[in-house]
Amino acid sequence: MAAAGRTALSACLRxxxxxxxxxxxxxxxxxxxxxxxxxxxxxxASTPPPPPSDVTTSAAPKDLPxxxxxxxxxxxxxxxxxxxKFKVQTGRRRRTLENMPFETYQMALQVLKKDREEKIxxxxxxxxxxxxxRETMEEGPEKDTVLRSMTRKLDELKVFADINNPRVKFxxxxxxxxxxxxxxxxxxDRKWRALKRPTLMQRLEQMNVVPDIVPSINPVADVELRFxxxxxxxxxxxxxxxxEKRPTIKVIPFTPGEKLVTIAVVNPDVPDLExxxxxxxxxxxxxNVPISHLHHQAIGTGAQKSDTIxxxxxxxxxxxxxxxxxxxxxxxxxxxxxxxxxxxxxxxRERFNTRSFMAKNKCEIIGAHMWRNSWDEQMKDVMIRxxxxxxxxxxxxxxx
Amino acid sequence: xxxxxxxxxxxxxxxxxxxxxxxxxALTRPATHKASRPANKAKDGPGKxxxxxxxxxxxxxxxxIIYRQRGTLWFPGENCDMGRDHTIHAAQPGYVxxxxxxxxxxxxxxxVSLKKEWNLPTxxxxxxxxxxxxxxxxxxxxxxxxxxxxxxxxxLEMVKTGGGIGVGVKVKGEDGQVEDKGRWRSPNWLxxxxxxxxxxxxxDPTNPWLRWQRRVKAKKYAVRMRGSKSKIAGAKxxxxxxxxxxxx
Numbered sequence: 001m002a003a004a005g006r007t008a009l010s011a012c013l014r015x016x017x018x019x020x021x022x023x024x025x026x027x028x029x030x031x032x033x034x035x036x037x038x039x040x041x042x043x044x045a046s047t048p049p050p051p052p053s054d055v056t057t058s059a060a061p062k063d064l065p066x067x068x069x070x071x072x073x074x075x076x077x078x079x080x081x082x083x084x085k086f087k088v089q090t091g092r093r094r095r096t097l098e099n100m101p102f103e104t105y106q107m108a109l110q111v112l113k114k115d116r117e118e119k120i121x122x123x124x125x126x127x128x129x130x131x132x133x134r135e136t137m138e139e140g141p142e143k144d145t146v147l148r149s150m151t152r153k154l155d156e157l158k159v160f161a162d163i164n165n166p167r168v169k170f171x172x173x174x175x176x177x178x179x180x181x182x183x184x185x186x187x188x189d190r191k192w193r194a195l196k197r198p199t200l201m202q203r204l205e206q207m208n209v210v211p212d213i214v215p216s217i218n219p220v221a222d223v224e225l226r227f228x229x230x231x232x233x234x235x236x237x238x239x240x241x242x243x244e245k246r247p248t249i250k251v252i253p254f255t256p257g258e259k260l261v262t263i264a265v266v267n268p269d270v271p272d273l274e275x276x277x278x279x280x281x282x283x284x285x286x287x288n289v290p291i292s293h294l295h296h297q298a299i300g301t302g303a304q305k306s307d308t309i310x311x312x313x314x315x316x317x318x319x320x321x322x323x324x325x326x327x328x329x330x331x332x333x334x335x336x337x338x339x340x341x342x343x344x345x346x347x348x349r350e351r352f353n354t355r356s357f358m359a360k361n362k363c364e365i366i367g368a369h370m371w372r373n374s375w376d377e378q379m380k381d382v383m384i385r386x387x388x389x390x391x392x393x394x395x396x397x398x399x400x
Numbered sequence: 401x402x403x404x405x406x407x408x409x410x411x412x413x414x415x416x417x418x419x420x421x422x423x424x425x426a427l428t429r430p431a432t433h434k435a436s437r438p439a440n441k442a443k444d445g446p447g448k449x450x451x452x453x454x455x456x457x458x459x460x461x462x463x464x465i466i467y468r469q470r471g472t473l474w475f476p477g478e479n480c481d482m483g484r485d486h487t488i489h490a491a492q493p494g495y496v497x498x499x500x501x502x503x504x505x506x507x508x509x510x511x512v513s514l515k516k517e518w519n520l521p522t523x524x525x526x527x528x529x530x531x532x533x534x535x536x537x538x539x540x541x542x543x544x545x546x547x548x549x550x551x552x553x554x555x556l557e558m559v560k561t562g563g564g565i566g567v568g569v570k571v572k573g574e575d576g577q578v579e580d581k582g583r584w585r586s587p588n589w590l591x592x593x594x595x596x597x598x599x600x601x602x603x604d605p606t607n608p609w610l611r612w613q614r615r616v617k618a619k620k621y622a623v624r625m626r627g628s629k630s631k632i633a634g635a636k637x638x639x640x641x642x643x644x645x646x647x648x
Contacts, residue, residue, distance in 0.1 A: 393537065
C-alpha cells in the first residue's frame with residue numbers, strides 16, 4: 001500500500017515537473033476572479049505571496065520550472081509549486097493536502113481539478129457574454145436586469161469552481177481567509193446563516209424589538225458587538241459597569257463593495273409617566289461609517305473616520321423596571337453621505353422615532369444586535385458617576 | 401369444568417408421563433373478574449371545570465383568570481400571562497380578546513386590549529401598545545432576610561477584597577461559598593479537593609491481620625534503623641579483623 005502510494009506521489013511529482021505551464025494553468029491565469037472588486041491591492045494581499053525572486057535567478061537549480069502566475073487561482077496550484085521547490089532544493093518531500101500519499105485521494109484530486117477547469121471555461125464564456133451585452137445592448141432597465149442576472153450567474157460559477165477544493169475548505173475552517181474571494185464570502189455567509197443569524201432573529205422577535213422599534217428586519221450583514229473586548233451574545237442582560245463605556249462594533253457584509261452606514265442604539269423601554277406608557281430614547285447615533293467586505297471595523301480601534309451625531313449615553317435603568325432593551329441598528333445609507341451638521345441640529349434624544357429617521361434619511365437596516373440592562377448593584381454608582389438623574393427614585397406597581 | 405388428575409403418585413414415580421397441570425392452557429379457567437391492579441378504573445371522573453372564565457369583551461383586572469385548560473389550547477397574547485398549568489390570566493387591566501395571529505396561523509391567542517375600542521391582533525409591524533402601570537416613589541433598599549443581614553457586612557468586605565478568589569466575586573461563610581447565577585456553591589478550589597481527601601482507617605487491635613501487619617512493619621523499621629542481625633554480625637567480624645591487623 002505504502003509502495004503504491006509512493007509511486008503515485010512520484011508520478012504526480014513527475015507530472016508536475018514535466019509540465020511547466022499547462023494550457024489549463026494558463027487558462028486559470030487568464031481568469032481574473034475579482035475583476036469587479038474595487039480593491040485590487042487587498043486581492044493581492046490575500047493570495048499567497050509570490051516565491052522569492054532569487055529562486056528563479058541564481059539559487060534555483062536548472063530543472064525547476066518558473067512559478068505559476070499568481071492571478072486569483074487555486075491555492076493548491078501554488079502549493080504544488082512550493083512542494084516542488086522544496087523537493088528540488090532539499091531533496092526531501094513534505095506532506096500537504098495536495099500530495100498526501102493515498103492513491104484514491106490523488107485520483108479524486110485529479111477529478112476535482114478537471115471539474116474546475118470546466119468551470120473556468122464556463123466562467124470565461126460568461127464573462128465574454130457579459131462583455132458582449134455591455135457593448136451591444138441598448139441602455140435601459142432591460143439591460144440592467146439582464147446584466148444583473150448574468151453577473152449573479154457568474155458569481156455562482158466562481159463559487160462552484162472553488163467549492164470542492166480541499167485547500168479552500170481547510171483555509172476556511174482554520175480561519176485563514178479574507179472576504180475578497182466569492183468562495184469565502186459564500187462560505188462565511190452560509191456559516192453565519194446556519195446559527196448566528198437565526199439566534200439573532202429569535203432574540204429580536206421574542207423580545208419584540210421587531211414591532212416595537214422597526215416593523216421588520218432582514219439582516220444581511222453580521223454585526224459583532226464588544227464591551228471591554230468581550231463579545232456579546234444578542235439579548236444578554238449586561239451589568240451596568242460593563243456598559244458604562246461605549247462598545248466597539250464590527251459589521252461584516254457578505255457582498256463586495258464599500259458602504260456608508262449609520263449606527264443607532266435605541267432604548268424602547270423608557271417609562272412615560274404622563275401617558276402611562278413607554279417611549280424611546282436615542283443613546284448613540286454615528287453616521288457616515290465606511291465599511292466594506294474587507295474592512296469590518298465600524299467603531300473602535302482601526303475604524304475609519306465617521307461622524308458622531310449623538311455621543312454615547314450610558315444606559316441606565318431605574319429600580320422597579322424589569323429591564324430595558326438596547327437595540328443596535330446598522331442602517332445602510334442608500335442616498336449616500338448624510339449631512340452631519342444638519343443631523344446634529346435636528347436629531348433629539350427624547351422620543352426618538354427610528355421609523356421616521358429611516359424614511360427621512362433613506363436608510364435601510366442591513367444588520368442588528370441587542371443587549372439588555374437591568375437595575376443591579378452597580379447601577380446607583382454608575383448613575384451618580386455619570387450625572388444621570390433618577391437614582392434616588394424608583395418605580396412601584398400601581399394597584400389596579 | 402374442572403378436571404382432576406386421576407393418576408396415583410406411585411405410578412408417577414415409575415414413569416414420567418406427561419401430566420396435565422393447572423398451568424396447562426386446557427385447564428385454565430378464563431378470568432371473569434380481574435382481581436389485581438386497578439381492575440375497574442373510574443371511567444368518568446369529576447369534571448375539572450376547564451374552559452373560558454371570561455368571555456370576549458369582558459373587563460378584567462391583572463391576575464384574573466380568563467381561561468383554564470389542559471395544554472396550550474390557547475396561547476397568551478398581548479397583556480396576558482400563562483401559569484404553570486397553562487391557565488391564561490390577565491397581566492394588565494383591559495378587555496378580553498380571543499384572536500388569531502397571522503404570523504402564527506396554527507395558534508389561537510387570548511389577549512387583553514387596554515381600551516374598549518382597540519382590537520387585537522394589531523396590524524402587522526405596528527408598535528405594541530403597552531401600559532406602564534407604575535408610579536414613581538422615593539428609592540429605598542429592599543428588606544434583607546435575617547441571614548443576609550447577619551452576613552451583609554462580611555459579604556461586602558469579601559466583595560471588595562475579592563475574598564482571594566477574584567475581584568467582584570461574592571463570597572460568604574467559613575468555607576467561602578461563592579455566588580454563582582443566584583445560588584451559593586462551593587468555591588472552585590474546594591471542589592477539586594473533595595474527591596482527593598485521604599480516608600485513614602482507625603487501628604483495630606482486635607484484628608489479628610492488622611496486628612500482624614503492624615508487627616512486620618515495626619520489625620522492618622527496626623532493621624532499617626539499626627541493620628539486620630547478620631549485618632551486625634558481619635560488621636562486628638570486620639571490626640575484629642581490623643583490630644587483629646592493627647595488633648599485628
